[in-house]
Amino acid sequence: MADTFSLQRVLETFRSSLTENKEVYIKYYIAGWKELVSFMNSLGNVFSFISKDVICKIQILENFLSGENGSHYVTIQSMVKFELENELVDLTKRGSHPESGCRTLLRLHRALRWLELFLERLRTSAEDSKTSVMCSDAYSESLAQHHPWLIRKAVGVAFCALPGRDTFFNVMNAGDQVQVVALLGESLPLISEVYQITEDLYAKNNLLELP
Numbered sequence: 001m002a003d004t005f006s007l008q009r010v011l012e013t014f015r016s017s018l019t020e021n022k023e024v025y026i027k028y029y030i031a032g033w034k035e036l037v038s039f040m041n042s043l044g045n046v047f048s049f050i051s052k053d054v055i056c057k058i059q060i061l062e063n064f065l066s067g068e069n070g071s072h073y074v075t076i077q078s079m080v081k082f083e084l085e086n087e088l089v090d091l092t093k094r095g096s097h098p099e100s101g102c103r104t105l106l107r108l109h110r111a112l113r114w115l116e117l118f119l120e121r122l123r124t125s126a127e128d129s130k131t132s133v134m135c136s137d138a139y140s141e142s143l144a145q146h147h148p149w150l151i152r153k154a155v156g157v158a159f160c161a162l163p164g165r166d167t168f169f170n171v172m173n174a175g176d177q178v179q180v181v182a183l184l185g186e187s188l189p190l191i192s193e194v195y196q197i198t199e200d201l202y203a204k205n206n207l208l209e210l211p
């Protein structure tokens with residue numbers, strides 16, 4: 001992971017994550033999240049409880065990828081097939097497989113929906129729009145529905161510490177605001193496509209509510 005965040009790299013990793021037949025490479029999916037974590041880290045310590053959770057989930061998936069069954073964790077599709085066929089997923093309550101690849105990736109998948117909603121708001125926002133409001137509205141529409149009260153409160157506090165829209169655009173390292181908006185316009189369809197492919201796969205296998 002490079003030190004300085006770049007929106008262009010996020011775009012490239014999500015683009016690389018799609019195979020020719022529209023499967024999703026876990027390696028690049030994780031790489032996309034690593035870039036996003038580096039962005040979040042640059043915003044200050046108030047977000048560290050969120051980064052830690054994402055890093056922990058990335059680590060779980062990386063361990064599967066480099067482990068003895070790594071060849072089954074190349075794509076999200078092959079992971080789902082392997083874990084379901086081998087009964088490696090706790091389907092209704094947490095038991096002997098509390099950290100399966102499927103449930104771990106589901107948490108990131110739900111967060112990807114937040115990202116999609118937030119970036120779309122940012123892309124179409126007016127100069128005086130507040131990032132905290134955009135973040136919070138996107139959160140209420142997505143991830144918040146899966147988080148308990150305490151987490152929602154902590155997240156609400158963190159949102160208040162978000163920098164303004166101008167700082168956000170600068171940290172993206174993608175040129176002036178017109179160029180950032182253009183790059184967001186290029187990135188969003190890719191993020192949406194990765195999200196939708198994963199959503200359809202999880203829905204088809206009844207995996208959207210894994211504990």
Ligand SMILES: CCCCCCCC/C=C\CCCCCCCC(=O)N[C@@H](COP(=O)(O)O)[C@H](O)/C=C/CCCCCCCCCCCCC
Pocket residue numbers: 007010036037039040043047049050053054107108110111114119135139143151155162172211
């Ligand atoms: C293109 C650049 C602009 C935007 C860059 C945004 C960078 C954001 C990076 C990461 C986003 C947050 C991802 C959060 C993943 C949360 C996964 C999750 O739901 N975990 C919970 C459930 O896990 P289990 O307990 O079931 O294992 C866990 O309980 C949550 C813990 C922490 C709270 C997560 C809150 C997420 C809020 C999303 C907004 C982040 C705001 C960042 C602002 C840039």
